[in-house]
Amino acid sequence: MSTALSAIERFSRYQSDDAQSVEPVHCPVRDVLDCIGDKWSILMIMTLATRPHRFSELRRAIRDISKRMLTQTLRDLERDGLITRHVFPTKPPSVEYRLAPLGQTLLEPMANLIDWADRRYSEIHAARASYDGAPGDVPR
Amino acid sequence: MSTALSAIERFSRYQSDDAQSVEPVHCPVRDVLDCIGDKWSILMIMTLATRPHRFSELRRAIRDISKRMLTQTLRDLERDGLITRHVFPTKPPSVEYRLAPLGQTLLEPMANLIDWADRRYSEIHAARASYDGAPGDVPR
DNA sequence: CGGAATCCTGACAGATACTG
DNA sequence: CAGTATCTGTCAGGATTCCG
Numbered sequence A, B: 001m002s003t004a005l006s007a008i009e010r011f012s013r014y015q016s017d018d019a020q021s022v023e024p025v026h027c028p029v030r031d032v033l034d035c036i037g038d039k040w041s042i043l044m045i046m047t048l049a050t051r052p053h054r055f056s057e058l059r060r061a062i063r064d065i066s067k068r069m070l071t072q073t074l075r076d077l078e079r080d081g082l083i084t085r086h087v088f089p090t091k092p093p094s095v096e097y098r099l100a101p102l103g104q105t106l107l108e109p110m111a112n113l114i115d116w117a118d119r120r121y122s123e124i125h126a127a128r129a130s131y132d133g134a135p136g137d138v139p140r
Numbered sequence C: 001c002g003g004a005a006t007c008c009t010g011a012c013a014g015a016t017a018c019t020g
Numbered sequence D: 001c002a003g004t005a006t007c008t009g010t011c012a013g014g015a016t017t018c019c020g
Helices: A006-015 A028-036 A041-050 A055-062 A067-079 A101-133 B006-015 B028-036 B041-050 B055-062 B067-079 B101-133
Strands: A083-088 A094-099 B083-088 B094-099
Touching: A006 B041, A006 B101, A028 A041, A028 B041, A028 B101, A041 A055, A041 A067, A041 A083, A041 A094, A041 A101, A041 B006, A041 B028, A055 A067, A055 A094, A067 A083, A067 B101, A094 A101, A101 B006, A101 B028, A101 B067, A101 B101, B006 B028, B028 B041, B041 B055, B041 B067, B041 B083, B041 B094, B041 B101, B055 B067, B055 B094, B067 B083, B094 B101
Parallel strands: none
Antiparallel strands: A083 A094, B083 B094
């Protein structure tokens, strides 16, 4: 618990009560959420982290994503410059997606987050079970 | 670009094609998304990072959150053990929310992510503008 | 003040069918 | 193979009202 917490200090400035400037101010938290805050983006980026994937490979890798959402998520990530799309004009068309340089820079902070989830998983679910088990404390 | 990328290696095991075990396997990415993947959780945690807040303080700090979503997000975070809720039985009731120890551990990885957003913000929006400006390249 | 309950709407996302 | 198009249901989430 030490480094990079400067982000919090910077963030807190967006929140100061005297900064009620009806906000044209721009909040970085919103940005990161707009990019990877949806259901599939993180999954997608993690999958592409190891190697490039074709469209159908991604479907198999993620499995419970629909063709529609796969396409849409890929488009959004491409739009934000996080991944790139390469079309090979073979007989049955073939498309390869890979992490763009910008996307690579996202790997480390994201891996830290996954790491946290890995380590704290049990605590979270313990808390959840406890909360669900005793909502105010069950009488009988 | 070096440390903690082990999370990616671990993650990739969930994705290996031979692991088509119809998955009772548990994916940590889903967990972290279930906890803080929604629209308000990260905002909330960042706000509580600096100091405890009362219900109405949180409303002012986040501003465009509805009372409903504020309550719901707070309940979810409390349920997961990330924040704690303290009721003071004053005349008009007063409730204070603060980051639980478990929530504190989330601060550093999350701050890293915010930091990334801060630094890469311009690149992302440049990519976005470029993509929107030339969707295949406009003929006229 | 800090919620809970109810109603209501639109954006999201699944299923299906078609195309280059 | 890698999408697009349409249609439809679901449900997140805003507005409003009531309560302790």
